[in-house]
Amino acid sequence: MTHTPLVAALDIGGTKIAGALVDADGRLLARARRPTPAREDGDTVMGAVREVLRDLGASPLWGRVDAVGIGSAGPVDASTGTVSPVNVPGWRDYPLVARVREATGGLPVELIGDGVAITAAEHWQGAARGHDNALCMVVSTGVGGGLVLGGRLHPGPTGNAGHIGHISVDLDGDPCPCGARGCVERIASGPNIARRALAAGWRPGPDGDASAAAVAAAARCGDPVARASFERAAQALAAGIAATAALVEIDVAVVGGGVGKAGEVLFTPLRKALADYATLSFVRRLTVVPARMGTDAGLVGAAAAALTGRTAGV
Amino acid sequence: MTHTPLVAALDIGGTKIAGALVDADGRLLARARRPTPAREDGDTVMGAVREVLRDLGASPLWGRVDAVGIGSAGPVDASTGTVSPVNVPGWRDYPLVARVREATGGLPVELIGDGVAITAAEHWQGAARGHDNALCMVVSTGVGGGLVLGGRLHPGPTGNAGHIGHISVDLDGDPCPCGARGCVERIASGPNIARRALAAGWRPGPDGDASAAAVAAAARCGDPVARASFERAAQALAAGIAATAALVEIDVAVVGGGVGKAGEVLFTPLRKALADYATLSFVRRLTVVPARMGTDAGLVGAAAAALTGRTAGV
Numbered sequence: 110m111t112h113t114p115l116v117a118a119l120d121i122g123g124t125k126i127a128g129a130l131v132d133a134d135g136r137l138l139a140r141a142r143r144p145t146p147a148r149e150d151g152d153t154v155m156g157a158v159r160e161v162l163r164d165l166g167a168s169p170l171w172g173r174v175d176a177v178g179i180g181s182a183g184p185v186d187a188s189t190g191t192v193s194p195v196n197v198p199g200w201r202d203y204p205l206v207a208r209v210r211e212a213t214g215g216l217p218v219e220l221i222g223d224g225v226a227i228t229a230a231e232h233w234q235g236a237a238r239g240h241d242n243a244l245c246m247v248v249s250t251g252v253g254g255g256l257v258l259g260g261r262l263h264p265g266p267t268g269n270a271g272h273i274g275h276i277s278v279d280l281d282g283d284p285c286p287c288g289a290r291g292c293v294e295r296i297a298s299g300p301n302i303a304r305r306a307l308a309a310g311w312r313p314g315p316d317g318d319a320s321a322a323a324v325a326a327a328a329r330c331g332d333p334v335a336r337a338s339f340e341r342a343a344q345a346l347a348a349g350i351a352a353t354a355a356l357v358e359i360d361v362a363v364v365g366g367g368v369g370k371a372g373e374v375l376f377t378p379l380r381k382a383l384a385d386y387a388t389l390s391f392v393r394r395l396t397v398v399p400a401r402m403g404t405d406a407g408l409v410g411a412a413a414a415a416l417t418g419r420t421a422g423v
Numbered sequence: 424m425t426h427t428p429l430v431a432a433l434d435i436g437g438t439k440i441a442g443a444l445v446d447a448d449g450r451l452l453a454r455a456r457r458p459t460p461a462r463e464d465g466d467t468v469m470g471a472v473r474e475v476l477r478d479l480g481a482s483p484l485w486g487r488v489d490a491v492g493i494g495s496a497g498p499v500d501a502s503t504g505t506v507s508p509v510n511v512p513g514w515r516d517y518p519l520v521a522r523v524r525e526a527t528g529g530l531p532v533e534l535i536g537d538g539v540a541i542t543a544a545e546h547w548q549g550a551a552r553g554h555d556n557a558l559c560m561v562v563s564t565g566v567g568g569g570l571v572l573g574g575r576l577h578p579g580p581t582g583n584a585g586h587i588g589h590i591s592v593d594l595d596g597d598p599c600p601c602g603a604r605g606c607v608e609r610i611a612s613g614p615n616i617a618r619r620a621l622a623a624g625w626r627p628g629p630d631g632d633a634s635a636a637a638v639a640a641a642a643r644c645g646d647p648v649a650r651a652s653f654e655r656a657a658q659a660l661a662a663g664i665a666a667t668a669a670l671v672e673i674d675v676a677v678v679g680g681g682v683g684k685a686g687e688v689l690f691t692p693l694r695k696a697l698a699d700y701a702t703l704s705f706v707r708r709l710t711v712v713p714a715r716m717g718t719d720a721g722l723v724g725a726a727a728a729a730l731t732g733r734t735a736g737v
Contacts, residue, residue, distance in 0.1 A: 276666035
């Protein structure tokens, strides 16, 4: 009886640190999880990562693990093995790859950004499966993404490629926290959808829920202000998707995340706006579809990166 | 004495059809050229291509040619071997690859867009040499470009990748002939630099030259309206370059073409604007430099595509 190798996957975000042992078919065979002590110092955050690895190490399957994949909130720098997640101030240029390698007895470690990880998962098992050139996006509190080019994940030299949230589609537009103006995220993220609806006179219901999900619910009931806010978000997403298609030739854009779950309130104006911006002959075939992977996407994608890195002999 | 193989290169534009025999070091060993009969029917245009190939075929070096590379005005479709150059209405989905293959006795033919060809040339011998991740642009009557990713040319499935001229950086902006709004080309091309200067009150000198080159000359003499028009072009180019860097991680942007030749009138505001838009940690290292290749760039790039295609066994 053969024991095929496994990889350990880590999905590190501002809220939680999730881990899993994953086989070559992408099945999650063991799991562990800790809250991210995001306000604490760097060593304390690393302590939570070590606890997740310790829990995974307690599995009888651990002996078959021969590589680790990490998908981390960004920015990351795969070229130096460091991370500087915006929402984890204790980690700035933090040598996560070296620390995880130490904690796992010297296993090879692959690091990618969380948007790239989601993309790896959608390409392996989700809505981008079978597509050689794809953009996958997470539209949520922020807007992230990743690219598949020529049939392979394109993390870029530092593991951040596909950062569609911070391309400017409105060069004179509102300042974005990143320092630029009119970024896709500044127009299309959940908080910005809610902010714009409130500013235009939309009011939450008796439960006081002023989230983008509540705006989506109002839009589904025909509220014109709520609809307009989603239409503006769709326009920015369409301009960003069309730009990506003109630059690297993609044939599908996968949209996930909380805002992606709004359904036709988002996708109907998004497809309409895409027809306005994706006009060149070679981008007209582009389709937009909802994401298919669930909350395990980050783990599955991190595992994919470890499996691919192993294949590449890294 | 060995006779190393050569490739035949074709550079097909709306004004001229140029050809050359090129060795593995990129030296142009024989040349031919015809005006493009751009207003004629498709067969007449192809007749001019055949004459260029016939002239090259008359060279005693022709016997060493084992592949053909074509850089053509776009859009092209490398996946079907067809071209539809905007300025050559007689060619729509024209089967250029098949016709050139017939005309050359069945040689393998590689087709790429002209922006991709310029990029191949700059990467091989010019300003992008030694850079594994680069955007090369031609800013002229139109705005085109191409990408080098991971050390290799990235033409995309249809040979059109790097089409930075038609990404929207101003989603509510002026309508672009492509059908979208606020495209980089609509703001930064030579004719648009001139148009904007004229609209704001700039007037040509006694020679009546109202070109972007004349606006550049006025800007160098301190004319504030001329300067402002170049600054706006620089802003749009910066937003487009920063978007490209966020999407695919490039470390250099090479700017050529007639507008690129404006020198510091363009590059000073371009570098300033880039600091405003390229704010993410992994794009801040990006530099912008002028192109180095001259008028042979299209031929050199087409040759590079043929040589690479041959290496890849295509």
